[in-house]
Amino acid sequence: MNNAPDSPFAHRHLLGIEELSPQDITAILDRADDYVDMNREARKKRDTLKGLTQINLFFEPSTRTQASFELAGKRLGADVMNMSVKSSSVTKGETLIDTAMTLNAMHPDLLIVRHGESGAVNLLAQKVNCSVLNAGDGRREHPTQALLDALTIRRRKGRLHRLNVAICGDILHSRVARSNIHLLNKMESRVRVIAPPTLLPAGIEQFGAEVFHDMRKGLEGCDVVMMLRLQQERMAGSFIPSTREYFHRYGLDEDKMKGAKEDAIIMHPGPMNRGVEIDSDLADDLTRSVIGEQVEMGVAVRMAVLELLARNVTNEIAGVA
Amino acid sequence: MTRLALTNAHLIDPATGLDAPGGVLVQNGMIADAGERLFNDGLPEGAEIVDCQGKILAPGLVDFNVSIGEPGARHKESFRSGGEAAAKGGVTTIITQPNTDPPLDEPAILEFVLRRAQAASAVRVLPTATLTKAAKGKEMTEYRFLLDAGAVALTDGENAIADPVVFRRCLEYAASVDALVCHHPQEPHFSALGCATEGLFASLRGLPEIPAEAEAIMLTRDIRIAALTGVRYHAAQVSTAESLSVIRRAKEAGANVTCSIAVPHFSLNEFDIADFRTFLKVCPPLRSEDDRAAMEEALADGLIDVITSAHCPQDEESKRLPFAQAAAGGVGLETLLPVTLDLHHRAGIKLTTLFERLSLTPARIVGLNAGHLGKGALADLILFDPHAPWIVDRKDLISKSKNSPFHERRVQGKVLGTWVEGKRVWG
Numbered sequence: 098m099n100n101a102p103d104s105p106f107a108h109r110h111l112l113g114i115e116e117l118s119p120q121d122i123t124a125i126l127d128r129a130d131d132y133v134d135m136n137r138e139a140r141k142k143r144d145t146l147k148g149l150t151q152i153n154l155f156f157e158p159s160t161r162t163q164a165s166f167e168l169a170g171k172r173l174g175a176d177v178m179n180m181s182v183k184s185s186s187v188t189k190g191e192t193l194i195d196t197a198m199t200l201n202a203m204h205p206d207l208l209i210v211r212h213g214e215s216g217a218v219n220l221l222a223q224k225v226n227c228s229v230l231n232a233g234d235g236r237r238e239h240p241t242q243a244l245l246d247a248l249t250i251r252r253r254k255g256r257l258h259r260l261n262v263a264i265c266g267d268i269l270h271s272r273v274a275r276s277n278i279h280l281l282n283k284m285e286s287r288v289r290v291i292a293p294p295t296l297l298p299a300g301i302e303q304f305g306a307e308v309f310h311d312m313r314k315g316l317e318g319c320d321v322v323m324m325l326r327l328q329q330e331r332m333a334g335s336f337i338p339s340t341r342e343y344f345h346r347y348g349l350d351e352d353k354m355k356g357a358k359e360d361a362i363i364m365h366p367g368p369m370n371r372g373v374e375i376d377s378d379l380a381d382d383l384t385r386s387v388i389g390e391q392v393e394m395g396v397a398v399r400m401a402v403l404e405l406l407a408r409n410v411t412n413e414i415a416g417v418a
Numbered sequence: 419m420t421r422l423a424l425t426n427a428h429l430i431d432p433a434t435g436l437d438a439p440g441g442v443l444v445q446n447g448m449i450a451d452a453g454e455r456l457f458n459d460g461l462p463e464g465a466e467i468v469d470c471q472g473k474i475l476a477p478g479l480v481d482f483n484v485s486i487g488e489p490g491a492r493h494k495e496s497f498r499s500g501g502e503a504a505a506k507g508g509v510t511t512i513i514t515q516p517n518t519d520p521p522l523d524e525p526a527i528l529e530f531v532l533r534r535a536q537a538a539s540a541v542r543v544l545p546t547a548t549l550t551k552a553a554k555g556k557e558m559t560e561y562r563f564l565l566d567a568g569a570v571a572l573t574d575g576e577n578a579i580a581d582p583v584v585f586r587r588c589l590e591y592a593a594s595v596d597a598l599v600c601h602h603p604q605e606p607h608f609s610a611l612g613c614a615t616e617g618l619f620a621s622l623r624g625l626p627e628i629p630a631e632a633e634a635i636m637l638t639r640d641i642r643i644a645a646l647t648g649v650r651y652h653a654a655q656v657s658t659a660e661s662l663s664v665i666r667r668a669k670e671a672g673a674n675v676t677c678s679i680a681v682p683h684f685s686l687n688e689f690d691i692a693d694f695r696t697f698l699k700v701c702p703p704l705r706s707e708d709d710r711a712a713m714e715e716a717l718a719d720g721l722i723d724v725i726t727s728a729h730c731p732q733d734e735e736s737k738r739l740p741f742a743q744a745a746a747g748g749v750g751l752e753t754l755l756p757v758t759l760d761l762h763h764r765a766g767i768k769l770t771t772l773f774e775r776l777s778l779t780p781a782r783i784v785g786l787n788a789g790h791l792g793k794g795a796l797a798d799l800i801l802f803d804p805h806a807p808w809i810v811d812r813k814d815l816i817s818k819s820k821n822s823p824f825h826e827r828r829v830q831g832k833v834l835g836t837w838v839e840g841k842r843v844w845g
Binding site: 115192193194212214215216217219220234235236237238272275298299300301303304 | 626629
């Protein structure tokens with residue numbers, strides 16, 4: 098099942114959902130489905146990426162995304178190296194470009210990058226010879242998160258089209274929200290965003306999202322409820338009065354969930370602020386919460402993306418030879 | 419006595435509206451005569467003759483907003499490289515920004531700059547000095563001394579003074595020495611937060627945003643305070659339709675207010691930033707297409723007084739960064755004329771109108787007898803072919819810094835000759 102000669106996924110990098118077609122998205126998810134099954138087996142190791150070097154370059158601290166990419170690479174047989182660049186070493190004088198050039202000289206094949214500034218990963222992709230995978234850039238995109246969310250939804254709901262998906266919380270600072278809005282629009286689902294006006298980006302309606310300030314109204318008839326983390330570390334200045342008032346109006350609890358469809362699922366990209374954006378009991382309610390499943394899908398989706406990008410890498414090498 | 423006869427030209431004089439074939443006679447660095455039938459009775463004896471071959475002869479451009487890296491950042495632009503770039507672009511006077519390192523907030527530094535400019539620049543340099551010490555918006559500088567040392571205006575450059583009390587006192591004091599005050603109207607609490615205009619584009623790209631209103635809010639305050647003090651106030655680089663309505667109301671009420679626009683704000687919009695192109699990061703940030711179109715209209719009807727290049731050289735290291743971290747500004751001396759000529763070719767604005775904004779009005783605001791072809795004016799002249807097509811290539815720029823927002827743009831209009839006080843400095 099590995100050696101499809103002509104990859105339908107003709108991208109050198111994965112920088113955002115914005116540049117993917119619905120066919121690309123479906124191809125990734127179909128492949129990821131296979132990996133879900135494989136990951137549930139006892140022996141999980143493949144040699145699809147054998148001989149390839151994957152570097153996880155994280156300019157922002159991350160536990161789960163980095164672990165997920167590391168595991169995905171290792172299960173496919175790649176040599177994986179993690180590199181965390183604290184912001185302090187950037188102030189030492191080395192620029193993003195220098196760091197990229199240094200790594201590039203080590204000939205990685207796949208570079209996974211997270212950076213605090215929007216567009217930083219695009220800039221880096223222009224300067225290196227390998228495939229670059231965006232693991233989150235500023236507020237802009239976090240494509241693998243949107244893909245794993247899509248896989249979770251598709252497996253639970255059986256489809257990605259004609260669903261009502263509510264994304265709730267700090268949309269303004271959220272790359273997860275932006276990637277998800279792009280993806281769900283491309284797959285012809287309806288997106289609603291629910292947040293106080295201070296946490297919504299300007300022009301969000303023109304993205305293809307319906308805006309609600311009232312959570313109960315926003316959740317009415319929803320198939321999927323996607324909660325976002327309140328990114329307090331990105332909030333300089335007054336965005337909300339207090340976390341308790343925020344929970345009162347926008348925290349997901351049993352009462353507000355009543356408006357959603359009976360079989361609605363609850364998602365959260367993690368890490369959760371329990372009692373701030375989501376009620377603890379709901380988060381742990383396995384009949385509705387798919388938060389654990391999202392983590393599982395994360396590894397599978399990242400394996401699929403790594404494989405699809407690596408096909409192009411190896412094709413290129415073969416082409417040169 | 420040196421004499422120069424420019425014959426067989428097509429004259430543009432914004433002061434008289436002249437737009438016809440003719441010639442110009444230059445004597446001792448000044449315009450001795452100009453007109454349609456000037457050399458009909460034969461050429462003057464002993465004069466150097468330049469046959470303009472029907473190309474356009476117009477007053478040289480007076481660029482109201484130019485940053486030069488001296489002192490402090492000569493690797494970005496020196497008076498030599500900047501002066502040459504200006505000459506090539508048809509700019510005969512540059513009015514320089516005081517945000518150098520150290521900033522131009524003391525007479526001694528101003529004297530240094532004038533000495534350097536004199537020695538190295540091909541074109542006339544008129545410096546401005548800061549309105550407050552180190553342009554920090556706290557304490558006023560020595561206005562009388564600075565004006566006596568040669569400052570033509572007081573400005574904190576791109577720093578807006580947030581404190582209305584300080585701003586009012588600065589303007590009151592400046593009025594008492596009859597200084598021209600230029601201010602960049604951006605509410606700094608807003609502008610400190612972002613690097614792109616709030617709206618769909620910034621949201622899509624995930625860029626920290628500044629509401630367009632940050633400009634009109636500050637401009638409204640400025641104009642009220644300027645009215646309290648009676649100072650000559652100039653709003654530098656207006657860029658939104660809202661600002662224009664503020665300016666319009668102020669002018670209709672008879673306020674002593676002028677304003678300028680930088681070339682990018684009538685020729686580009688926010689979507690030109692595309693995939694985080696940092697060369698298109700300017701200050702204020704590029705606006706919506708509606709705002710851009712409003713700028714074009716205001717240039718046609720005369721509401722905007724001055725067009726500047728907002729020449730701001732930045733080295734590669736300052737631009738090869740994530741968008742939010744990259745330095746703002748673009749070089750513009752060599753593209754000021756051709757990109758502005760687009761308004762003539764595409765939008766049908768008359769050349770005399772454009773040269774009013776490019777040459778005549780900026781010269782008048784700083785009290786320079788240039789920017790027109792009247793007898794006795796400084797013989798700052800340019801000869802250009804308005805139709806000559808070329809493609810801007812940043813590598814071909816004379817400026818030491820190559821950060822042009824117009825890289826690869828197709829333009830029309832090429833400067834063939836530039837004279838400063840009758841002395842040929844280009845072509």
